[in-house]
Amino acid sequence: MAISVFSANNNSLFVTNENAARNSQKTKNTEGNIFAGNFNMQENTIEIKRKLAQKRAMKILTDTFASDQKIDSSVDGLRAQQEQLKKEALEDKKVVKEVQEQRTQLMEDYNITENSKEHKDLELLRKERDASNPLSGIELTDSEKEKLAALHENGLTDYQKDMLELDGREDIYRQRAAQKETASKAISGAIADIGIERLKHHEMVDSSKQADEIMEQANKELIGSLYDEARDHIDEKMEEVQEKAEEKAEKQKEEDEKKAERKKEQLELEKQIEEAKKNSEQTASASQQDEPVTSPVVTRDTADVQNIVSGNPDSTPSEEKIDRELAKILEELKLLEEDIKGSKVDVNI
Known part of the structure; x- marks a missing residue:
């Protein structure tokens, strides 16, 4: 039996029995054409599945984009913090420079030279201060210890006190500047590591590919489902036609037998x-x-x-x-x- 398959309105399939098509219009309308799919109801299901796939793909892209935005925001925050640290380190260095200038001015005010006894005693007092730090590795000799004991017993001069105070202030700001520079370098390393990791993983590109794969797979599944449903419907109708044809043939056979009898x-x-x-x-x-x-x-x-x-x-x-x-x-x-x-x-x- 010749079968013709054609589409109509882009959403239906018909299977036509060409032999039945040559019969009367009534027969052609009722038996010749097998309506294999007015998929108006199925279109809703297909559209829902397609939208779900689009939603999944969009979620992957938006999640990745949001993740990239968070990383970008974090990097921007690190850069801003780094700029602030650099700025503060420069301010601390300015204070250190000011202290050094004040020290020079103080020597002039007290009319002290580097070769004077009072200044040399200041250098010994500075050595004592540095030796108090276990990590410095500086040790005092016995004669230096005796001399320092005598200096403390007699009392420090105003020049020595002012200079030691300036030394302490310089140390504080010098340490601050060093810490901030170290933190700034650490931030630079972190930003560089983030950039390297992003180049390794290129998540946005991968997410885009994954989204495309989801949509492609969804389209294949939808097309397969549509054809399966149409094929099943056609098979059912063909079985009905086959059964009717067999019944008709059986009746014809019985009539022929009766005529022969x-x-x-x-x-x-x-x-x-x-x-x-x-x-x-x-x-x-x-x-x-x-x-x-x-x-x-x-x-x-x-x-x-x-x-x-x-x-x-x-x-x-x-x-x-x-x-x-x-x-x-x-x-x-x-x-x-x-x-x-x-x-x-x-x-x-």
């Missing part, structure tokens, strides 16, 4: 009628009666039999009527035979 019966009856006619003719010829025995019944019934046997379209009696007529013919032939026999007896008398 009736034909067989008609031939048998025809044979019996011919035999009855022969017997009647033989009986009539055996009689010595001059006039031939005729019967209008035979003529009429013979014509009926001919119509029945030949299947004259102008005379299509029912099966019951045929049986009735044939029985009447046989009965009349039997009576005719009896009449002939009676005539023969009369002649003999």
